[in-house]
Amino acid sequence: MDTSKIIFYLLGGFILGMALLAVTEKKIFRSAIWLLFALIGIAGLYFWMALEFIAAVQIIVYVGGIVVLIIFSVFLTHQAEDDMPKTGLSRKIAAGLAVISGAAFTIQLFLNNDFNLSAIPFDSDVARIGTAMLETGDGGYLLPFEAVSMLLLAAMVGCIVIAIRPEKSEKNDSENPPSFSNPPTRNPEPVEGILY
Amino acid sequence: MNYLQEILVISTALFFIGIYGLLTRRNIIAILMSVELMLNSVNINFVAFNKYLYPNSLDGIFFSIFIITIAAAEVALAIAIVINLYRNHDSVDIDSTTLLKY
Amino acid sequence: MNYAQYIPLLLALPLLSFAILGIWGRKSLKKSSGIIGTMVLLILTIISIAVATHYFFIGEKLNNGYQTIFALNIPWLDFGYKNLSIDIGLLLDPISVMMLVVITVVSLMVHIFSLGYMKGEERYPTYFAFLSLFTFSMLGLVLSANIFQMYIFWELVGVSSYLLIGFYFTQPKAVAAAKKAFIVTRFADLGFLIGILMLGIQAETFDFLTLIERLTNAESTAYINMHTTSFLGISALTWALSLVFVGGAGKSAMFPLHIWLPDAMEGPTPVSALIHAATMVVAGVFLVARLFPIFHFNHTALNLVAWTGALSALFAAVIACTQTDIKRVLAYSTMSQLGYMMFALGVSGYGGESGLGYTASLFHLFTHAFFKSLLFLGAGIIIHAIHSNDLKDMGGLRHALPVTHLTFLIACLAIAGVPPLSGFFSKEEILLAAWEGNRMIFTIGLLTAGLTAFYMFRLYFLIFWNRPATKVISKEAPASMKIPLIILAAISLVAGFIPFSQLVTTDQQPFKSSFHVLFSIAPLLLVIAGIFTAMHLYKNQGEKAAHLAQWFGKFYQGALHKFYIDEVYLFITRNIIYKIIGSPAARFDKQVVDGGVNGLGNGTRFIAEKIKALQNGRVQWYLLVFLGGILILSFIFIGWNKI
Numbered sequence: 004m005d006t007s008k009i010i011f012y013l014l015g016g017f018i019l020g021m022a023l024l025a026v027t028e029k030k031i032f033r034s035a036i037w038l039l040f041a042l043i044g045i046a047g048l049y050f051w052m053a054l055e056f057i058a059a060v061q062i063i064v065y066v067g068g069i070v071v072l073i074i075f076s077v078f079l080t081h082q083a084e085d086d087m088p089k090t091g092l093s094r095k096i097a098a099g100l101a102v103i104s105g106a107a108f109t110i111q112l113f114l115n116n117d118f119n120l121s122a123i124p125f126d127s128d129v130a131r132i133g134t135a136m137l138e139t140g141d142g143g144y145l146l147p148f149e150a151v152s153m154l155l156l157a158a159m160v161g162c163i164v165i166a167i168r169p170e171k172s173e174k175n176d177s178e179n180p181p182s183f184s185n186p187p188t189r190n191p192e193p194v195e196g197i198l199y
Numbered sequence: 200m201n202y203l204q205e206i207l208v209i210s211t212a213l214f215f216i217g218i219y220g221l222l223t224r225r226n227i228i229a230i231l232m233s234v235e236l237m238l239n240s241v242n243i244n245f246v247a248f249n250k251y252l253y254p255n256s257l258d259g260i261f262f263s264i265f266i267i268t269i270a271a272a273e274v275a276l277a278i279a280i281v282i283n284l285y286r287n288h289d290s291v292d293i294d295s296t297t298l299l300k301y
Numbered sequence: 302m303n304y305a306q307y308i309p310l311l312l313a314l315p316l317l318s319f320a321i322l323g324i325w326g327r328k329s330l331k332k333s334s335g336i337i338g339t340m341v342l343l344i345l346t347i348i349s350i351a352v353a354t355h356y357f358f359i360g361e362k363l364n365n366g367y368q369t370i371f372a373l374n375i376p377w378l379d380f381g382y383k384n385l386s387i388d389i390g391l392l393l394d395p396i397s398v399m400m401l402v403v404i405t406v407v408s409l410m411v412h413i414f415s416l417g418y419m420k421g422e423e424r425y426p427t428y429f430a431f432l433s434l435f436t437f438s439m440l441g442l443v444l445s446a447n448i449f450q451m452y453i454f455w456e457l458v459g460v461s462s463y464l465l466i467g468f469y470f471t472q473p474k475a476v477a478a479a480k481k482a483f484i485v486t487r488f489a490d491l492g493f494l495i496g497i498l499m500l501g502i503q504a505e506t507f508d509f510l511t512l513i514e515r516l517t518n519a520e521s522t523a524y525i526n527m528h529t530t531s532f533l534g535i536s537a538l539t540w541a542l543s544l545v546f547v548g549g550a551g552k553s554a555m556f557p558l559h560i561w562l563p564d565a566m567e568g569p570t571p572v573s574a575l576i577h578a579a580t581m582v583v584a585g586v587f588l589v590a591r592l593f594p595i596f597h598f599n600h601t602a603l604n605l606v607a608w609t610g611a612l613s614a615l616f617a618a619v620i621a622c623t624q625t626d627i628k629r630v631l632a633y634s635t636m637s638q639l640g641y642m643m644f645a646l647g648v649s650g651y652g653g654e655s656g657l658g659y660t661a662s663l664f665h666l667f668t669h670a671f672f673k674s675l676l677f678l679g680a681g682i683i684i685h686a687i688h689s690n691d692l693k694d695m696g697g698l699r700h701a702l703p704v705t706h707l708t709f710l711i712a713c714l715a716i717a718g719v720p721p722l723s724g725f726f727s728k729e730e731i732l733l734a735a736w737e738g739n740r741m742i743f744t745i746g747l748l749t750a751g752l753t754a755f756y757m758f759r760l761y762f763l764i765f766w767n768r769p770a771t772k773v774i775s776k777e778a779p780a781s782m783k784i785p786l787i788i789l790a791a792i793s794l795v796a797g798f799i800p801f802s803q804l805v806t807t808d809q810q811p812f813k814s815s816f817h818v819l820f821s822i823a824p825l826l827l828v829i830a831g832i833f834t835a836m837h838l839y840k841n842q843g844e845k846a847a848h849l850a851q852w853f854g855k856f857y858q859g860a861l862h863k864f865y866i867d868e869v870y871l872f873i874t875r876n877i878i879y880k881i882i883g884s885p886a887a888r889f890d891k892q893v894v895d896g897g898v899n900g901l902g903n904g905t906r907f908i909a910e911k912i913k914a915l916q917n918g919r920v921q922w923y924l925l926v927f928l929g930g931i932l933i934l935s936f937i938f939i940g941w942n943k944i
Contacts, residue, residue, distance in 0.1 A: 011202060015209045022213055022236055026220030031229060038232045045239050048209075054246055057263055061242075064267050069235065069274050076228055076278040080285045088225045088292055097925060098222035105932050106215040108940060113207055118252060120201055125254040135257050144261050151268050158272035166279035168286075218928065222921050230921075297918030 007051075014051060018044035029086045031077055039070045056129050203251040206243060213240035227281050227291045231274060238270045304355050305371075307348050308391050308444065311401070314341050315437035319430050326426025334426035335419070338433055339412040345436070346409045349401040356398045357804050371446060383505045390446030392509065395805040396590055396663060400443040403670045404580050406792075408436050410785035411575040414678050417782040418571055418685065428468060432575070435461035439580050443587060448497050449507045451588070455493070455552070458581050459486050465576060466568040478564035485561040489551020496544030499537065500595075503527050509591060516595045524598075535601070542602035546589065546609075553585030554636045555643060556613040560867055562636055566628035570681030573628060578635050578677050579670035586642045586666055593659060593807060597651040607647020607738075611745045614640025616864070618752035622759065623850075623860040625692045627680050630760050631673070634716065637749060638669050644746065645731040648738025649807070656807030657814065658738060661730035664801040668723035671796060672715040675789035679709040682778045682786075683764060687771065692760070696768030696842075704783045706765050708790040713761045715793045717754035717828050720821075723797035729821050730801075730814065750824050754831030762839035 021041035028034040042065045049058035077083050139145050213236060220233030242263045249259020285291050318341040326334045371390060379386040412432065419428055438457035445451035460483075467479030501507045504515040504523040515523040516538075527538035547558075554562040565577050576582070589596060589606060596603050614637045621633035642662045649658025682705045683698065684690055699706040715724035728750060735743035802814035838846045850857045859865065915926075 011205065015205070018209065019212055019216070022216045025236065026216055026224065026229075026233055031226055034229060034232060038235065041236065042239065045243065048206075048243065049246065052206075052246065052250060054250070054260070057242075057246060057260060060264060060267055064271055065235075065239070069271055072274055072278055073228060073232060076281060079282055080228070080291050082226065082228065082291060090223050090225055094921075095223055098219055101222070101925060101928050101932065102215045102219045105218070105928065106211060108932065108936065109211050109215075110208055112939070113211075114204060118203055120203060120251055121254055123254045125250040127250075127257070127260060132257060132260060135261070142256060147261070147265060151265055154269065155272055158276055162275045162279040165276070166282050222925050222928075293920060296920075 010051060011048075014044060014048050018048065029089075031082050032074070035070060035073050035077060038073070039066060042066050042070065053125070054127050056127060056132055201251060203247060206247040210240040210243040210247070213237075213243070225292050225294060227284070227293055228278075230293065231277050231281075235270065235274070238266060242266055304352055305393065307352070308393065311345055311348060311440050311444070312391075312437060314345060315433045315440065317341075318433040319437060322426050322430035322433060326430055327424070330426055334429045335412070335416045338429035339409070339416060341433065342405065342409045342412050342436065345440075346405040349398075349405040352393070353398050353402050356393065357395075374446065383502065385501055385505065385507060387449045387507060388447050389450060390508070391444045392446035393444070395809060396587065397443045399663065399667060399805055400587060401440065403667055404436065404439050404443065407579040407670050407674050408432070408439075408575055410674065410678070410789055411571045414574070414681070414782050414785045415569075415571045417779045418681055419569065424468070428465075428569070431461060431464045431468070432572075435465065435576060435581075439584075442584060446509055447507050448501065448509060448512065451591075452490075452493065452497060455490065455548070455584065458584060459483060459490070459552075462486075462565070462576050462581055465572040466565050468568055468572065472567070475567040478561075478567040482561040482565050485558055486551045489548050489558050491548075492544040493548020493551075496541045496546075496548065499541035499544070503537070503541075513592070513594045517598060536599075538595075538599050539601045542592070542596055542599055543605055545592065546585075546602060546606055549585030549588040550609060551585070552588075553582050553639045553643065554613075555585070555609045555640065556616050557866060559613065559617070559636055560870060563629050563632045563863070566626075566632050570628070570677060570684060573631075574674040574677035574681070577632065578673040582635060582639055583642070583666050583670070586639065586646065586662065589643070589646050590659065590663060593646065593649070594651065596646075597807075603647050605647075607644045607742055610640045610643025610645070610647055611742045612640070613637070614644065614749045615745050615752075616640075618749045618756065620860050620863050621756040622752065623857060626690050627683065627692060627695070627760065627764070628677075628690055630692075630756065631676055631680060634676075634753070634757065635673060637753060638665070638673070638716070641728070641731055641746065641749070642666055642669070644742055645734055648735050648742055650738070651807045653806075653808070653810065653812050654814075655737075657730060657802075658734035659807045660802045660805055660814070661727065661734050663805050664799075665727035665731055667799075667801070668715070668727045668793070668796050671789050672712040672722075672724060672793040675708060675712040675786060675793060676716070678782075678786055678789070679705050679712065682782060685778065686773045688774050692763045695764045695771060697766060697770035698773070699765040701770055701773040704786060705778075708786040709761060709765070711790045711793055713757045716757050717832065718750055718824065719828060719832075720825070721797060723793050723795070725821075726797035729816075729824065732824055733817065733820060736820070747824060747827060751827035751831045754828040755835050758832045758835035759839050762835055766840045768842055 018041055021037050021044055025034050025037035025041055028037060042061065046058045046061040046066070049055075049061060135142060136144050136148055217233045217236035217240065220236065221230055224230050224233060245259040245262045245266070247259075249257070253259070281291060284296065288295055318338060322330065322334050322337065330337065371392060374388055374390040376386055376388045412429070415428065415432070419425055422428065435458065438454050438461050441454035442451055442458055445454060463479045463483040466482055467475050469475045470479075497507070500512060500516070503526050504512045506512055506515065515521045516527060518524055527541070528536055530537045532540060549555075551558045562577060562582070566573055568576075596606070617633040617636035617640065621630050621637065624630045624633065642665050645658045645662035645665065647658070649656055649662070651659075682702065683695065686698070686702060687694055689695075711722070715722040718725045718728040720726075732743060732746055732750070735746050800814075803811040806812060838849065
């Protein structure tokens with residue numbers, strides 16, 4: 004019973020507790036905050052596993068980016084005040100049963116498996132990670148790196164395109180107000196890629 | 200000491216908690232948050248296996264990095280879609296989007 | 302023998318003409334299709350007459366007789382069973398060469414006549430296409446070397462007849478008549494087919510010559526089998542021949558399968574002249590003649606042929622005395638003369654002089670073709686002039702239609718059997734053969750001869766005398782329609798002098814037939830009596846005929862209504878076939894078969910209604926089902942062993 008073990012169990016309990024709160028909380032803003040804590044807990048777990056780089060990336064991207072984005076969306080859709088709609092009991096029971104049986108099955112599956120653990124210590128030096136990322140040979144990840152960067156570009160453009168607000172007409176014509184037979188004229192320069 | 204199986208228990212539990220949230224929540228943004236929990240559990244799995252079973256290579260870490268990256272992009276896109284949906288239907292309840300049925 | 306290579310032309314040319322006129326006739330060849338058809342037929346006539354001349358008069362004789370020549374023999378369909386196969390073969394022997402001449406000459410006359418008669422008809426090219434098809438089928442029928450091939454052409458002739466009877470398809474009567482003709486003959490052809498199969502399987506061949514050889518040779522296994530196996534007490538050979546005769550009886554309008562022939566008069570008159578007087582209806586006679594050596598060995602079948610022919614002859618003659626439609630009278634007259642041909646075959650012997658009936662029957666076929674088609678073509682001109690078929694509207698036309706009058710008179714004299722016209726010689730030979738063969742049939746034939754003279758001259762006097770001239774609406778026909786009449790009348794005058802017994806006999810050996818002057822006195826007296834009775838009753842207008850009809854009373858009414866045979870058929874069809882067989886079958890089809898198929902559809906729809914709630918459009922529901930499925934599958938494939 005050493006410190007390492009105690010810290011591990013504390014971290015584990017924290018993560019699972021926060022996650023449970025996140026999925027059962029009625030108010031969405033609070034749910035987002037529980038999620039935030041759960042993610043920080045996971046980062047702590049990474050620190051405990053001596054994977055500093057991943058922990059750092061987790062905090063920067065997940066906690067500092069994604070949760071913030073989620074909170075923005077909560078505000079943009081005006082959901083911050085009210086309670087979320089309730090779900091029926093039947094749905095909860097069905098989901099709960101499925102989840103518990105799935106968890107039990109999976110856990111007993113790997114508890115009975117004999118993993119051939121390796122005795123070599125793991126060296127996750129940041130320099131090593133960086134070199135491997137830009138290598139082209141065996142064990143190099145240059146190609147996925149470039150691909151992911153393309154994907155990020157595409158995602159950026161896609162987000163803008165999907166979420167852009169359509170232009171409204173500036174004319175205030177009292178004689179022929181906008182209607183079906185007299186639709187508002189558009190900007191002569193077509194805005195690219197409107198999906199309407 | 201070898202905590203592989205304990206770590207796997209945690210990640211599995213996290214995964215199934217995420218599924219519970221996915222199946223139960225009615226707000227789309229809440230569903231997105233559950234999905235994030237699932238992705239994180241997978242990340243834990245990858246790095247755990249890498250550290251305890253294959254310490255010679257760095258595959259698990261890289262997988263994790265890429266998963267985080269892509270999860271970020273995906274959340275961004277999902278939010279964009281949610282905003283668009285909100286503009287058209289004035290609601291983010293998932294039960295109001297059941298248009299693709301008989 | 303190099304003329305044999307022209308025989309396939311006889312089939313190829315009309316088929317080609319049918320194809321060309323059928324495909325391009327209505328679009329581009331409207332005016333010239335008649336000329337094309339007639340030209341083709343002219344070529345065919347020339348070829349047939351040349352072949353006949355070579356065959357009968359110039360070619361070598363085998364054993365003093367005529368040899369059979371195979372113009373073509375190509376194996377076609379092999380059944381793989383007992384060496385049976387259908388070959389395409391063209392056979393020339395005396396009867397087929399004689400039929401070639403008859404068919405082509407009469408068809409040529411009809412074509413020339415139709416040039417004028419069908420002028421202005423919208424479907425003019427189609428008409429000539431069908432005539433070419435008919436000529437092809439009939440020529441194929443008589444040239445067939447193989448009984449199955451003959452069956453194929455037999456059916457083709459039936460189809461051509463259907464097309465031509467129903468030519469004016471907008472009139473329901475014509476359509477009904479065409480259907481009736483086709484159905485009755487098709488029904489008879491069922492018997493024909495069964496007969497063919499019986500004969501073919503026993504003799505292990507379908508080829509005519511081999512078939513005849515095997516079934517007439519008392520040593521062969523086929524002969525022994527056919528004579529010894531019996532079914533219901535009747536030997537197999539009798540069954541087979543009777544069934545084959547049923548097919549022939551259908552085509553030749555023997556009682557009781559005669560009902561289609563009077564109705565077939567709904568077709569255009571030249572068609573009646575060609576098909577229902579001279580060529581198609583004699584196919585049954587031709588069939589019996591072809592298989593005559595086998596018939597000779599079976600007296601039961603031969604008796605059947607003879608009595609059916611004799612009774613049909615008498616039956617038709619009685620009815621013809623009462624009919625008022627000119628074409629119906631001629632139709633019944635045809636049936637009667639076909640009866641003559643049949644019973645002549647039935648009383649015939651085989652070999653040399655005893656085969657007189659055979660020769661007489663075919664001689665009568667030959668002469669009858671010419672004068673009967675002449676009668677029909679004349680009737681066509683009369684109908685065209687008066688615009689009516691009914692005898693009540695006719696009378697006193699001898700001044701308005703002079704050429705028609707003369708040729709019609711010649712034909713009537715020929716059919717009545719007045720010397721020296723052709724009909725006299727052929728009928729005398731038939732009656733002579735009947736006297737030698739079966740005295741009772743001879744009496745029937747004698748009586749019928751008298752009746753024939755009576756009703757034909759009744760027809761003649763009612764059209765051309767009787768009243769002061771009825772109004773003629775259209776003028777007598779153009780020259781193109783009179784020429785065939787004149788040619789056919791000329792043939793009817795001289796054809797009697799052809800020494801048929803030198804040419805067509807049972808065993809291909811010619812024999813000298815003698816002319817018995819004393820014998821012909823009795824028939825001649827009856828004929829003259831018939832003519833004078835008709836003259837007395839019908840030459841001048843009067844009530845004598847009506848009084849005679851009343852004196853006959855019920856019998857006259859029966860004959861007027863064709864002895865109600867049609868009503869019997871209608872009764873059988875409605876009450877037995879429709880009610881007992883047709884209706885239950887229809888109900889089974891509707892409820893069980895349709896019900897099954899519809900039930901399948903309805904069941905599918907029912908199930909679909911029940912399970913469509915699975916697609917409720919909710920993402921979380923889909924995910925739940927997805928998860929459940931994965932869990933179940935992983936449990937089955939992975940966990941089953943680990944638990």
